[in-house]
Amino acid sequence: xxxxxxxxxEGIKRSGGVLGLAITPHLATLMDxxxxxxxxxxxxxxxxxxxxxxxxxxxxxxxxxxxxxxxxLVHRYPDRVLLLATESCAAYCRHCTRRRLVGDKKSxxxxxxxDAAYEYIKANRKIRDVLISGGDPLMLEDExxxxxxxxxxxxxxxxxxxxGTRVPVSLPQRITGDLIKxxxxxxxxxxxxxxxHPKEINKRTKLACDMLSDNGFPLGSxxxxxxxxxxxxxxxxxxxxxLLEIRVRPYYIYQCDPVKGTAHFRTPVSAGINIIEKLRGHxxxxxxxxxxxxxxxxxxxxxxxxxYMLSQAKGKYVLRNYRGKIYTYIE
Numbered sequence: 001x002x003x004x005x006x007x008x009x010e011g012i013k014r015s016g017g018v019l020g021l022a023i024t025p026h027l028a029t030l031m032d033x034x035x036x037x038x039x040x041x042x043x044x045x046x047x048x049x050x051x052x053x054x055x056x057x058x059x060x061x062x063x064x065x066x067x068x069x070x071x072x073l074v075h076r077y078p079d080r081v082l083l084l085a086t087e088s089c090a091a092y093c094r095h096c097t098r099r100r101l102v103g104d105k106k107s108x109x110x111x112x113x114x115d116a117a118y119e120y121i122k123a124n125r126k127i128r129d130v131l132i133s134g135g136d137p138l139m140l141e142d143e144x145x146x147x148x149x150x151x152x153x154x155x156x157x158x159x160x161x162x163x164g165t166r167v168p169v170s171l172p173q174r175i176t177g178d179l180i181k182x183x184x185x186x187x188x189x190x191x192x193x194x195x196x197h198p199k200e201i202n203k204r205t206k207l208a209c210d211m212l213s214d215n216g217f218p219l220g221s222x223x224x225x226x227x228x229x230x231x232x233x234x235x236x237x238x239x240x241x242x243l244l245e246i247r248v249r250p251y252y253i254y255q256c257d258p259v260k261g262t263a264h265f266r267t268p269v270s271a272g273i274n275i276i277e278k279l280r281g282h283x284x285x286x287x288x289x290x291x292x293x294x295x296x297x298x299x300x301x302x303x304x305x306x307x308y309m310l311s312q313a314k315g316k317y318v319l320r321n322y323r324g325k326i327y328t329y330i331e
Contacts, residue, residue, distance in 0.1 A: 001033060002031060002033040002041070002045070003033055003034055004045075005036045006048075007036075007047045007048045007049065008036065008045050008046070008047060010047075010048035011045070011046035011047040011048045011049070011050055011051075012045070012046055014046075014048070014050075014051055015046040015050070019046070019050075019092055019094070019096060019099040019102065019103060020092060020103045021044075021045075021046055021092065022089065022090070022091050022092045022103070023044045023045070023091050024090050024091050024170050024171050026170065026171060026172060026173070026204065027040055027044055027091055027169075027170055030199055030200070030202070031044075031045075037228060039196070039197040039199055039229045039230070040197070040199055040200070042094075042226075042228065042229055043093055043094060043095070043196060043197075043226070043229065044091055044092070044093065044094065045094070046094055047094070047264065049261075049263070049264040050094060050261040050262070050264075051261060052261065052263065053260050053261060053263075054258075054263035056258055056296070057258045057259060057260045057261070057262070057263065058258060058259065058260065058296065059100050059259070059260055060100060060259075061097065061257045061258045061259050061294070061296050061297075062097060062257060062294050062296075062298060063297050063298030064076075064082070064098075064298075066298055067298055069120060070113065070116045070117060070120055071113045071116075072084045072085075072113035072114070072117055073113070073116075073117040073120055073121075075120075075124075075127075076298065076300055077300065078126055079126055079127060079128045079129055080127065080128070080129035080130065080131065080160075081120075081121060081127055081129075081130055081131070082131050082133060083114075083117055083130055083131065083132050083133070083148075083152075084098075084101070084133060084134050084135065085111070085114070085132050085133070085134050085135065085137045085140065085145075085148055086111070086134040086135040086136065086137060086139055086140055087101055087102055087103060087104055087105060087107045087134060087135045088102070088103070088134065088135045088136065088139040088140075089102055089103075089134070089135055089136045089139060089166065089170070090136060090139060090166070090167055090170040090171035090174070091166075091170040091171070093166070093194075093224075094262075094265070095224055095226060095256055095259075095262050095265045096259070097257045097259050097294075098134075098135075099259060099260075099261070101135070102134070102135050111144070114147075114148065114151070118151050118152070118155070121152070121155055121158065122155050125157045126157075127157065127158065128157060128158060128159045128160060129158070129159065129160040129161075129162070130152050130158055130160070130161055130162070131162040131163075131164055131192070132148060132149075132152075132161070132162065132163050132164065133163075133164035133165075134164075136164075136165050136166055136167055137163055137164070137165065138163070138165045138167040138171075138174055138175075138179075139167070139174075142178060142179055142182050145182070146182050146185075146186075149161070149183070149185075149186040149189070150186065153186050160190070161186065161188070161189050161190070162189070162190045162191070162192055163189060163190070163191050163192070164192045164194075164222075165191060165192070165193055165194070166193065166194040167208075168193050168205050168208040168209055168212075169193065169194065169195060169200045169205055172204045172205045172207065172208035173204070173208075174208075175207075175208035175211050175212065177211075180211055180212070180215050183215075183217065184215055184216070187216055187217070188216070188217075188218070189217055190217070190218045190219075190220065191212060191217055191218070191219050191220070192220050192221070192222050192251065193209075193219060193220070193221055193222070193248060194221075194222050194223070194224075195221045195222075195223055195239065195243060195248070196223055196224055196226060196229060196230055196239075197229060197230050197235070197239060198235065198238045198239045198242050201239075201242045201243070201246060205246070206246045209246045209247060209248060210246070210247070213247040218249075219247060219248040219249065220248065220249045220250075220251035221243050221248045221249065221250050221251055221252075221289070222251055222252045222254065223236075223239065223250070223252065223253045223254065223289065224253075224254045224256055224265075225253055225254060225255055225256055225267055225271065225272050225275075225291075226256060226265045226267070227256075227264065227265055227266060227267045229265075231267045231271045231275075233274060233275045233278035233279070236253070236275045236279070237278065237279060237282075237283060237287070240279065240283070240287040240288070240289065241283070241287055243287075244284070244286055244287055249286060250286070250287055250288070250289035251289055251290070252289055252290055252291075252292055252301070253272060253275065253276075253289050253290070253291045253292070254292055254293075254294065255267075255269060255272055255291070255292070255293040255294070255304070257294055257296075258296055269293065269304060272291045272304065273291065273304060273305060273306055275291070276288065276291050276305045276306055277305075277306045277322075280305075280306065280322050281321065281322025281323070282322065290303050290305075291303070291304050291305055292304065308320055308321070310326070315330060315331035316328060316329075316330055316331075317329040317330075317331075
């Protein structure tokens with residue numbers, strides 16, 4: 001039994017109209033019932049702060065709706081598309097960028113839009129990369145997910161197929177032998193898994209990731225920078241190290257998008273730059289993800305990081321290394 005704070009009680013009462021409250025038993029076992037600052041609890045239990053909108057926050061900060069030629073398909077980059085296959089998640093993150101869509105069965109993620117999405121991809125031969133997301137596509141029944149994978153794999157010019165999921169963290173029991181057997185028919189399939197804190201990595205999650213890795217599915221992580229949860233370099237370094245131990249390659253750290261009701265999660269951009277500064281050169285290169293800001297208004301992912309090139313002129317580059325020492329490189 002969690003001892004709720006007044007802010008949590010109010011947030012839960014009001015959450016249904018904005019982003020429904022959903023927490024799996026697995027996540028509940030990871031929560032500290034007596035600590036409102038528990039990193040799992042902070043991510044999944046709503047607060048009254050969600051109902052305060054700050055300046056510059058938006059309903060659709062990444063302008064996905066604007067870049068959707070048809071409902072449920074986002075086409076921003078020339079050679080890749082994002083397919084929103086379902087509105088459901090096992091648990092709803094309170095910092096969710098797509099809170100306008102997830103949990104809403106009438107949203108653009110409706111399965112009825114899938115046939116139109118396949119036709120669009122077939123008609124655009126420049127599209128070589130499809131990311132299946134949502135919601136969480138692993139919330140679909142095996143048969144429904146297989147229909148999507150089969151339909152996309154049948155398009156000759158699609159080379160790269162990805163699944164964006166948080167199920168190994170929120171509902172690791174979903175990774176079953178039957179699911180693996182089905183997925184292998186459509187290999188290679190890459191998985192981008194949403195991890196935010198070392199506490200999310202446990203025996204059950206490791207088993208789910210092992211099942212995927214052992215059967216040939218490459219795994220990468222995507223992490224959202226969250227105030228009071230993972231914004232300290234030592235926490236992020238520990239997360240990156242533990243991800244490598246379970247064969248998940250750190251890929252992105254995202255600045256928390258300015259979606260309405262998430263101001264209490266956002267850190268200064270300098271916090272993310274400082275984390276990269278404390279990782280680069282101080283740990284394995286494999287443990288250093290790219291820190292990005294998703295440009296508000298549809299700018300796409302923009303890399304942000306420490307400045308290592310101090311000046312350049314006529315083929316002469318003045319650089320600093322991770323220790324702050326200065327070096328000159330002549331072309």
